[in-house]
Amino acid sequence: MVPDDTTSTDDIDSADAASQAVGGTASNDFLTPGDDAPADLVDVLLYGLVGGIAGSVLSFVPFATVLGGVIAGYLCGGRTADALKTGTVAGVVMTLPFAAIVFFLLFVLGFAGAPAEFGIIALLVVGVAAAYTLGSGIVGGVLGHYLRGQF
Template identity: 80%
Template sequence: MVPNDPSSGGDATPMLSTADRDDPDADSDGFLSPGDDSPADPVDLLLYGVLGGIAGSVLSFVPFATVLGGAVAGYLCGGRSSDALKTGAVAGVVMTLPFVAMVAFLLFFLGFAGAPAEFGILALLVIGLGAAYTLGSGVLGGYLGYSLRGRL
């Protein structure tokens, strides 16, 4: 009795090897595959990083939106895992820009009100910590998006 021969009463489904079952690219023609170990184009890194940064900024009312923005960027990018990290970093920088602009705007007006210099130093420290958090969580999200790319 042959297992794949329908005439012999066997199962009509083809047998898949372990490599075929574990390959997320087997039946998808490369669409949404985790990457083919070829580096992504720098234009793709910037484009998907900006898209992920915009998504994270729009979702800023959601907890951990910076991770979500980086995940969107890493998911869309493809390529190698290092490309997803770079794209997540670009998304983190893009998500940091509105925060920096807001603080700079407030400091500009407080400077006219005669705020002490210590306030400016504290504001720069807050900007630095906020940027580090946003950049780091964007990179983390980029890696998470890359790892989820072939699984969803």
């Protein structure tokens, strides 16, 4: 906004401050106040871990991987890029228990004389499941960031 003769720069600054006090920022109402600063790496890792553990605990619920990402993205705040990172961390944390169990079973069954094709198929299944979980965590992180801006 270009000030004219009737508007002073003090009026413009007070209008920006008033719009920030109401609940939005002067330039963008999508973010809540204070969320336009990038999140720290510690916050990304911490909230990603919290979301990943929550998604793993709620694994009996449909779309728990998305829910874990939503929790992580909502708690972290920051920018959309931070939500992507937090959702990625949550997806990796949710993938680890599944991968550990499958690899343990493969190790045990490998000594039992299982054919090599079984191991190859199992690794393919683990890869597809890991991609699904990781992708769902990322989508959930962005969705959680969006919900944080709305509520």
